Amino acid sequence: MSYHMAARILICGILSMQTILTLSQDPSYSLDEFNKHLNRDFHDMDQDKNGTVELVEMENRIQRQDYNKDGCVSFNEFMKLRVDDSLKFVWVVFNHFDHNNDGCLEIQDQIDEFHEIDVNPKDGAVTIPELDAYYDKLFQKILPSLLHP
Ligand SMILES: [Ca+2]
Ligand SMILES: [Ca+2]
Numbered sequence: 112m113s114y115h116m117a118a119r120i121l122i123c124g125i126l127s128m129q130t131i132l133t134l135s136q137d138p139s140y141s142l143d144e145f146n147k148h149l150n151r152d153f154h155d156m157d158q159d160k161n162g163t164v165e166l167v168e169m170e171n172r173i174q175r176q177d178y179n180k181d182g183c184v185s186f187n188e189f190m191k192l193r194v195d196d197s198l199k200f201v202w203v204v205f206n207h208f209d210h211n212n213d214g215c216l217e218i219q220d221q222i223d224e225f226h227e228i229d230v231n232p233k234d235g236a237v238t239i240p241e242l243d244a245y246y247d248k249l250f251q252k253i254l255p256s257l258l259h260p
């Protein structure tokens with residue numbers, strides 16, 4: 112498996128950094144496996160199972176991480192689901208999602224993120240190819256800050 116693909120899976124939040132390192136040593140890990148992970152991630156978000164992810168479904172996902180229900184996913188809350196990842200990686204991803212840089216992930220950040228994913232076509236619904244292209248772009252964006260602090 113290429114490092115590129117490994118990083119994309121990591122960004123998807125599906126696997127831990129340790130799993131990625133193990134997988135990257137395993138040449139039998141294929142694109143099919145990656146697509147399986149991508150599909151699982153997508154279907155997890157697509158709560159009404161209509162084959163696309165709508166904004167409200169992405170909002171629900173961020174609200175599930177807001178444990179004390181104060182309308183803000185703090186870095187501490189964000190970390191809870193990613194205990195196996197390196198602090199640095201989680202920090203870089205958190206800052207990517209925090210569009211207004213206030214140290215909170217809120218609904219508005221999720222709306223901004225949704226508009227970055229929903230581009231082809233821009234129709235208020237995210238498909239698997241859109242999510243795939245988005246992860247690719249996200250990877251290109253955050254990789255430099257992971258390699259060169
Ligand atoms: Ca849906
Ligand atoms: Ca924010």
Ligand SMILES: [Ca+2]
Pocket residue numbers: 229230231232233234235236237238241
């Ligand atoms: Ca779309």
